[in-house]
Amino acid sequence: MQYRRLGKTELDVSAVGVGTWQFGGDWGKDISQDDVNAMLGRAKELGINLIDTSACYGPNRLSESLIGGFLAGDRREDWIVATKFGHIHGWTPDGVRQTLEESLRTLGTDYVDIYQFHSGPDEDFDTPGLWEMLNEQVEAGKIRFLGNSIGSNDNLYQAAKSTELGISVIQVVYNRLDPAPEARVFPSCQEQDLGVLARVPLASGFLSGKYTLDAQFPDNDIRSRRDRAYIERLIREALRVKDEVPEGVDMAQWALAWCLRHPAVTSVIPGCKSVQQIEANAAAPGLVEE
DSSP states (O other): OOEEEOGGGOOEEESBOEEOGGGGTOBSSOOOHHHHHHHHHHHHHTTOOEEEOOTTSSGGGHHHHHHHHHHTTSOGGGOEEEEEESSSSOSSHHHHHHHHHHHHHHHTOSOEEEEEEESOOHHHHTOTTHHHHHHHHHHTTSEEEEEEEOSSTTOHHHHHTHHHHTEEEEEEEOBTTBOGGGTTHHHHHHHHTOEEEEESTTTTTGGGSOOOTTOOOOTTBGGGGSOHHHHHHHHHHHHHHGGGSOTTSOHHHHHHHHHHTSTTOOEEOOBOSSHHHHHHHHTTHHHHTO
């Protein structure tokens, strides 16, 4: 596993992390505690040290709860745990403080390594007193570093204000089908020495190479509720770029490596639903060196 400095945090983070929206049950499979224990246990064996979640992944904080169940039997200090706020109790300082306290209890930890604004609009980002309160939580030791999981991958306004507000990490949608951050957001991140986490690096799974235009999704898969024309467009684009994948190389691993080749990107955080996917994702950084 490769490790990279997460911007000004100085944390050494694995080039591949574990995205956990799937743990909440929205991606076609119900995930059990045993499943999570197996996936995160294998991730640790492979050198992965980053877990990314959110208070709103699954009912009743299911993703955070499953991660907390795993951490209860593991060494907390071996992990960089990132979670998010905003969609449970809103964006007011009091609401976000309540969200933080609940996340800490659910995760079974005294602190969160990266606490991220979760894809909110600019007016909520500018909520009076919000970032002052969050920086107070940093001083109190409940948060190590502040982050922003920006909703629009071209939101230069929020990215550019990071240093002013004490934000050290930006999370953004970035993949071979959606390279928009390269134009404005990434240069701002590099100028400010921000860590960058690339989410949706497999374009909601379509860069795995396993979907065709007739693909159907079960009712408990969020893709079944998205516009069908949009889904088919993503599949067509993924099939088109499949020609770029070298012969004998797994397309999903190639797609992760494609993201990691950009000098602004610190780590990719693909979702996972099996130990086999963890293993495949963990191998992707090896392609960057070729």
